[in-house]
Amino acid sequence: MSNEDFRVISLLTCWLLTISGPSSSLAQEPSDPTLPVSLDVDLQSANLSSADRERSPLIAIDPGHGGREPGAVHRQANGRVDLLEKDVNLEIALRLDALLRDHGFRTALTRADDSDVNVPPSDRNGDGRIDNDDDLQARVDIANAAGAALLFSIHNNGSTSPSVRGTSTWYSIDHPSGAESLRLAALVQTSLLSHLRDIGYLQAVNAGFHDDAGLGKPFGHLFLVGPQTPRVARVSQMPGVVGESLYITSDREAELLKNTDVLNAIAEAYFEAAVEFLTG
Numbered sequence: 591m592s593n594e595d596f597r598v599i600s601l602l603t604c605w606l607l608t609i610s611g612p613s614s615s616l617a618q619e620p621s622d623p624t625l626p627v628s629l630d631v632d633l634q635s636a637n638l639s640s641a642d643r644e645r646s647p648l649i650a651i652d653p654g655h656g657g658r659e660p661g662a663v664h665r666q667a668n669g670r671v672d673l674l675e676k677d678v679n680l681e682i683a684l685r686l687d688a689l690l691r692d693h694g695f696r697t698a699l700t701r702a703d704d705s706d707v708n709v710p711p712s713d714r715n716g717d718g719r720i721d722n723d724d725d726l727q728a729r730v731d732i733a734n735a736a737g738a739a740l741l742f743s744i745h746n747n748g749s750t751s752p753s754v755r756g757t758s759t760w761y762s763i764d765h766p767s768g769a770e771s772l773r774l775a776a777l778v779q780t781s782l783l784s785h786l787r788d789i790g791y792l793q794a795v796n797a798g799f800h801d802d803a804g805l806g807k808p809f810g811h812l813f814l815v816g817p818q819t820p821r822v823a824r825v826s827q828m829p830g831v832v833g834e835s836l837y838i839t840s841d842r843e844a845e846l847l848k849n850t851d852v853l854n855a856i857a858e859a860y861f862e863a864a865v866e867f868l869t870g
């Protein structure tokens with residue numbers, strides 16, 4: 591083990607100890623008094639120098655969809671759309687970003703507002719046209735340029751059947767870091783379920799963590815966490831998962847996703863999975 595390795599492990603151990611320690615005082619964002627309450631860490635108590643912070647792991651956070659791409663939508667009985675997946679994904683991502691930074695991690699968000707990522711529009715994957723794949727390539731490029739240690743693509747699910755509920759996590763075993771992505775997916779799935787149940791959603795449905803081969807995606811794989819395919823000019827260079835925390839199209843789960851406590855719980859679930867992944 592090099593000194594550098596030891597230093598990183600010491601930092602992570604420090605984070606882990608403080609995270610699992612007593613939760614008497616709350617690390618709250620002044621801008622959001624509803625931020626989660628179970629984590630008792632701040633940079634002073636963790637005693638991180640700015641040099642330490644520069645060496646801390648970097649987590650790429652991708653709020654799925656955005657701008658022209660709403661993702662799944664929830665409709666009221668009268669047909670009016672009252673919830674867009676892109677907005678929920680961003681809410682969760684911003685909370686996760688704040689949690690990670692509060693605990694000394696570095697982050698890279700692929701978007702921080704309701705916008706396309708491929709701006710100005712360009713043919714990023716070089717296939718001769720500008721489409722949503724270029725927006726996905728732009729997200730991969732951001733994570734790669736940041737040197738991320740792992741990638742969370744934050745989504746919520748949709749179905750034509752409003753009765754479908756559930757929580758699932760997706761990885762690609764064919765990705766160059768597929769084995770690590772599988773390990774991350776297992777951690778995310780377990781963490782999402784336990785946080786949703788802890789906050790009172792006892793009927794949360796465990797839809798499992800799965801390889802992306804069964805999704806029927808073009809060339810058999812998700813773009814962000816999958817391997818090289820004709821769609822992908824530059825593959826993501828870190829382990830990654832797509833998390834589908836709840837179903838936007840379910841009346842019950844859409845209602846949950848309007849609740850800031852639930853959004854905070856989902857963000858905490860990703861946060862704790864990241865810490866476990868980096869320290870495990």
Ligand SMILES: [Zn+2]
Binds near residue numbers: 654661662745746747
């Ligand atoms: Zn989505």
